[in-house]
Amino acid sequence: xxxxxxxxxxxxxxxxxxxxxxxxxxxxxxxxxxxxxxxxxxxxxxxxxxxxxxxxxxxxxxxxxxxxxxxxxxxxxxxxxxxxxxxxxxxxxxxxxxxxxxxxxxxxxxxxxxxxxxxxxxxxxxxxxxxxxxxxxxxxxxxxxxxxxxxxxxxxxxxxxxxxxxxxxxxxxxxxxxxxxxxxxxxxxxxxxx
Amino acid sequence: xxxxxxxxxxxxxxxxxxxxxxxxxxxxxxxxxxxxxxxxxxxxxxxxxxxxxxxxxxxxxxxxxxxxxxxxxxxxxxxxxxxxxxxxxxxxxxxxxxxxxxxxxxxxxxxxxxxxxxxxxxxxxxxxxxxxxxxxxxxxxxxxxxxxxxxxxxxxxxxxxxxxxxxxxxxxxxxxxxxxxxxxxxxxxxxxxx
DNA sequence: AAATATATTGAACGATCATTCAATATTATA
DNA sequence: TATAATATTGAATGATCGTTCAATATATTT
Numbered sequence: 001x002x003x004x005x006x007x008x009x010x011x012x013x014x015x016x017x018x019x020x021x022x023x024x025x026x027x028x029x030x031x032x033x034x035x036x037x038x039x040x041x042x043x044x045x046x047x048x049x050x051x052x053x054x055x056x057x058x059x060x061x062x063x064x065x066x067x068x069x070x071x072x073x074x075x076x077x078x079x080x081x082x083x084x085x086x087x088x089x090x091x092x093x094x095x096x097x098x099x100x101x102x103x104x105x106x107x108x109x110x111x112x113x114x115x116x117x118x119x120x121x122x123x124x125x126x127x128x129x130x131x132x133x134x135x136x137x138x139x140x141x142x143x144x145x146x147x148x149x150x151x152x153x154x155x156x157x158x159x160x161x162x163x164x165x166x167x168x169x170x171x172x173x174x175x176x177x178x179x180x181x182x183x184x185x186x187x188x189x190x191x192x193x194x
Numbered sequence: 195x196x197x198x199x200x201x202x203x204x205x206x207x208x209x210x211x212x213x214x215x216x217x218x219x220x221x222x223x224x225x226x227x228x229x230x231x232x233x234x235x236x237x238x239x240x241x242x243x244x245x246x247x248x249x250x251x252x253x254x255x256x257x258x259x260x261x262x263x264x265x266x267x268x269x270x271x272x273x274x275x276x277x278x279x280x281x282x283x284x285x286x287x288x289x290x291x292x293x294x295x296x297x298x299x300x301x302x303x304x305x306x307x308x309x310x311x312x313x314x315x316x317x318x319x320x321x322x323x324x325x326x327x328x329x330x331x332x333x334x335x336x337x338x339x340x341x342x343x344x345x346x347x348x349x350x351x352x353x354x355x356x357x358x359x360x361x362x363x364x365x366x367x368x369x370x371x372x373x374x375x376x377x378x379x380x381x382x383x384x385x386x387x388x
Numbered sequence: 389a390a391a392t393a394t395a396t397t398g399a400a401c402g403a404t405c406a407t408t409c410a411a412t413a414t415t416a417t418a
Numbered sequence: 419t420a421t422a423a424t425a426t427t428g429a430a431t432g433a434t435c436g437t438t439c440a441a442t443a444t445a446t447t448t
Binding site for chain 2: 024025026027103104105108109111112113114115116121124125128152155156158159160161162163164166167169170171172180183184187190194
Binding site: 241 | 394
C-alpha cells in the first residue's frame with residue numbers, strides 16, 4: 001500500500017524537477033539541484049525514485065498527462081452541448097494556453113529521448129494517438145462532416161498543428177508569429193472545408 | 195591565418211562528436227569520450243574549441259549544413275532542366291535519404307537547445323527560412339503554379355513535412371509508417387492542386 | 389639554421405554527478 | 419504501548435565532468 005505521504009512527496013519532487021528543467025534545461029537539472037530547490041537531501045529523492053532514469057520517466061508521464069488535459073475540457077463541453085464548432089477547437093489548439101500548460105523546451109528535450117528509449121517513445125506515441133482520437137470524436141459530432149473520413153481528417157489536422165508548433169517555436173518576432181499562426185489556422189480550416 | 199591542420203582537426207572532432215552523439219545521445223557525449231574515440235587527449239579538443247558551448251555550436255552548424263545539402267542537388271537539377279515536377283521534390287522530402295543524412299535523435303536534441311540559446315535558435319530559424327525559399331524557387335519554375343502564391347504554398351508544404359517527420363519518428367511499425375507517409379504525401383499534393 | 393608559431397601531450401584541478409548506506413525520526417499497526 | 423514500517427537525514431562513495439597548464443614535439447617563417 002502506497003502511503004499518502006509517499007504520493008505527495010513524489011508529486012512534489014516531479015513538479016520541482018519540472019520547474020528546474022523549465023528554468024535551466026533538462027540536461028542541467030541534477031538530483032542534487034532538485035533536492036536543494038525543495039529543501040531535501042538527494043537521498044530522499046532516490047528513496048522515491050531509485051534511479052534518475054525512473055525519475056525522468058515520471059517527469060515525462062507528468063508532462064504528457066498535462067498536455068492531454070488541454071483537451072478534456074473541450075470534450076466535456078462537447079458532451080453537454082452535443083455539438084461543438086471545430087473552429088473553436090482549432091482556435092484552442094493554436095492558443096497560448098498550450099504554451100502556458102507545458103514548457104516547449106522541456107517538452108522537446110523529453111521528446112528527443114524517444115530515439116534511444118523505447119518506453120519513452122511508446123509513451124509519446126500513445127499520447128499522440130489519444131490526441132487524434134479525441135479530435136476525431138469532436139469532428140464526428142459535426143453535421144457538416146458527416147460524410148467525411150474523420151480519422152484521416154484528424155491525422156491531417158494534427159500534422160499541421162504539430163508542424164506549426166515546431167516551426168513557430170523558432171520565431172521571436174511577435175508580429176511575424178501572429179502572421180504565421182493565421183496562415184496555419186487557415187490551412188486547417190481548408191482541410192475542414194474541402 | 196588558419197592552417198590546414200587546424201581545419202582538418204576541427205572537422206575530425208566535430209564529426210567524431212556527431213558519431214558519438216548519434217550512438218549515445220548528445221547529453222551523454224563528453225569531451226573526454228570524444229577524445230578517447232578519436233585517440234587524442236581532451237586538451238587537444240579544447241585547444242580547437244575553447245568551451246563545450248562552442249563545440250556544440252559547431253556541431254549544430256555541421257548538422258544544419260548537412261541538412262541543407264539534401265536540397266542543393268535538386269536545385270541544380272532544376273537549373274539544368276529548367277523545369278522540375280514538384281512531385282519529385284515532395285517524394286524526395288519524404289524519402290529515407292533524409293534520415294540517412296542526419297540522425298533524428300541528434301537533430302531534435304540540438305533543436306531542443308533553441309529554447310535557452312538565442313544563437314542556436316537563430317541558426318535553426320535561418321535554416322528553415324532557407325528551406326522555404328528553396329522550395330519557393332522550385333515551385334516558381336512550375337507553369338501550373340504560375341498564378342499561385344508560391345511563398346505561402348512553400349510555407350504550407352513545409353509545415354506538413356515537418357509535422358509529418360515529428361509524428362513519424364514515433365512510429366515503429368513499418369507498415370503503419372508507410373501508410374502514414376502516403377497520407378501526408380497526398381496532403382501535400384492536395385496543396386499543390388487546390 | 390635560428391626563431392617563432394602552432395600542434396600535441398599528459399597530468400592535474402575542483403566541481404558536480406548519480407548513488408549508497410547507516411543512523412535517526414516519524415508514523416502506522418499490533 | 420510495543421513493534422514494525424516508512425520517512426528523513428547527512429555524510430561518503432567513486433566516476434566523470436569541463437577546463438587549465440606547463441612541457442614537448444612539429445611545422446612555418448625569418
